[in-house]
Amino acid sequence: MLFLMGALSAFAAGKSPVVGSSKPNVLFIAVDDLNHWVEPLGRNPQAKTPNIQRLADIGVTFVNAQCAVPACNPSRGAIMGGRRPWVSGLYMNKTGKWQDYQKPGEGLSAQFLKAGYYVAGAGKVYHGMNYHPEEWSEYLDDSPYSLNGPGVQKNDGYTNDKVHPDLKDEDLLDWHSTDYIIERIERDDDQPFFLACGLYKPHLPFVVPRKYYEPFPLESIKRPPTKKGDIDDLPPAARKFLSGREHSKMLVNNQWERAIQSYLASIYYTDMNIGRLLDALEKSPKKDNTIIVLWTDHGWSLGEKNRWRKFALWEEPARSPLIWVAPGVTTPGTKSKKPVDLMCLYPTLCSLAGIERPEHVSGHDITPLLKNPAADWAYPAITTHGRGNHAVRTETHRYIRYANGDEELYHNAKDPYEWTNQANNPEYAKLKEKLAAWLPKEEVEQLVNTKSKDKSEKKAKKK
Numbered sequence: 001m002l003f004l005m006g007a008l009s010a011f012a013a014g015k016s017p018v019v020g021s022s023k024p025n026v027l028f029i030a031v032d033d034l035n036h037w038v039e040p041l042g043r044n045p046q047a048k049t050p051n052i053q054r055l056a057d058i059g060v061t062f063v064n065a066q067c068a069v070p071a072c073n074p075s076r077g078a079i080m081g082g083r084r085p086w087v088s089g090l091y092m093n094k095t096g097k098w099q100d101y102q103k104p105g106e107g108l109s110a111q112f113l114k115a116g117y118y119v120a121g122a123g124k125v126y127h128g129m130n131y132h133p134e135e136w137s138e139y140l141d142d143s144p145y146s147l148n149g150p151g152v153q154k155n156d157g158y159t160n161d162k163v164h165p166d167l168k169d170e171d172l173l174d175w176h177s178t179d180y181i182i183e184r185i186e187r188d189d190d191q192p193f194f195l196a197c198g199l200y201k202p203h204l205p206f207v208v209p210r211k212y213y214e215p216f217p218l219e220s221i222k223r224p225p226t227k228k229g230d231i232d233d234l235p236p237a238a239r240k241f242l243s244g245r246e247h248s249k250m251l252v253n254n255q256w257e258r259a260i261q262s263y264l265a266s267i268y269y270t271d272m273n274i275g276r277l278l279d280a281l282e283k284s285p286k287k288d289n290t291i292i293v294l295w296t297d298h299g300w301s302l303g304e305k306n307r308w309r310k311f312a313l314w315e316e317p318a319r320s321p322l323i324w325v326a327p328g329v330t331t332p333g334t335k336s337k338k339p340v341d342l343m344c345l346y347p348t349l350c351s352l353a354g355i356e357r358p359e360h361v362s363g364h365d366i367t368p369l370l371k372n373p374a375a376d377w378a379y380p381a382i383t384t385h386g387r388g389n390h391a392v393r394t395e396t397h398r399y400i401r402y403a404n405g406d407e408e409l410y411h412n413a414k415d416p417y418e419w420t421n422q423a424n425n426p427e428y429a430k431l432k433e434k435l436a437a438w439l440p441k442e443e444v445e446q447l448v449n450t451k452s453k454d455k456s457e458k459k460a461k462k463k
């Protein structure tokens with residue numbers, strides 16, 4: 001009866017009594033291959049990300065956030081589906097489509113849809129630019145748009161050689177994904193929204209309009225710090241992830257600085273689109289009732305440990321920008337040093353919106369850290385790259401163990417680039433044991449790599 005009276009008085013005041021209208025909106029920003037070269041994390045002072053900094057200024061930045069998996073397909077599958085690779089079996093980019101591991105209705109957006117939200121998405125939220133249609137009210141049809149602009153091929157790589165002189169902001173899909181989400185932020189209705197904007201850049205090829213290169217003249221570009229002999233103390237299992245040939249090519253062709261320049265330009269372009277989303281929300285009457293979360297699927301190496309890209313368990317490929325704004329919960333401009341991994345997204349968003357968390361969902365609800373970034377936190381962040389290979393990251397250390405038992409241990413607080421593997425130092429034996437206790441006791445099998453299976457079948461047929 002009380003509820004009915006409330007509804008009637010809302011009518012009298014000229015407001016429509018939409019059920020759930022007090023629920024917070026969610027602006028969910030997913031960025032592809034954006035590493036910790038963003039201003040609030042400060043890993044590379046050359047980077048320009050004024051809008052990501054602006055977001056950090058109104059929220060809480062997690063300075064020790066780690067991906068669940070350092071590859072697009074399994075990272076996104078784990079975050080959006082709520083299952084770690086060792087539970088789902090989705091370990092790598094090539095272990096099948098994420099849809100094979102997640103039934104419609106199990107995903108994060110589906111919970112918001114069921115709770116009465118308007119749920120729309122654009123761009124790369126899941127890998128492969130696709131989604132379960134049942135889990136969204138609407139999704140941007142991206143078929144008219146180009147990922148990289150006219151004339152650019154997927155493998156056109158690391159430098160700006162292929163950038164068309166007249167390439168414009170709106171020639172790239174990300175511009176349109178951003179527009180699509182802005183249009184929905186601006187809608188004047190009372191239904192709460194969950195809007196997911198999946199930005200594809202800075203993913204390769206590093207091709208964005210020319211103006212984004214201008215603040216980064218080639219002669220000013222500095223390489224990240226490296227140490228001669230850094231990789232000499234890596235165990236055999238770790239060496240598989242070094243991709244040395246790619247780095248040699250970079251050196252032979254004198255392209256290291258050019259690649260860094262192009263990555264910085266690509267980040268700067270992405271930051272511009274994030275700024276457009278923030279502008280729209282700032283102007284909206286909904287801004288004080290909208291949660292914002294910015295995350296990236298994993299980090300990226302640019303020559304550290306003589307390697308490039310993601311696909312490894314070290315700090316560069318595993319550390320991920322993660323920033324939250326939750327009105328009434330977070331304090332503007334704060335930082336949390338507590339280690340969290342991106343499995344937190346699903347349970348935390350459910351918790352903040354008062355939506356029941358499905359039973360299959362793992363990961364920690366980090367609401368206590370959103371309220372108090374220095375709150376007691378008992379858990380490390382865990383990253384998995386292939387069955388049996390895991391990193392356990394605390395506020396100060398990283399422990400890596402591979403399927404064959406090989407180990408690495410780094411004192412990140414003293415050795416931020418992980419140059420000195422302390423795994424064989426007896427001083428750390430107890431710490432290693434403590435961190436190893438977080439590793440999964442059982443892991444499901446990895447399905448056969450569908451591509452290599454095709455190849456081996458073709459080979460067998462040829463014979």
Ligand SMILES: [Ca+2]
Nearest residue numbers: 230231419420
């Ligand atoms: Ca080393």
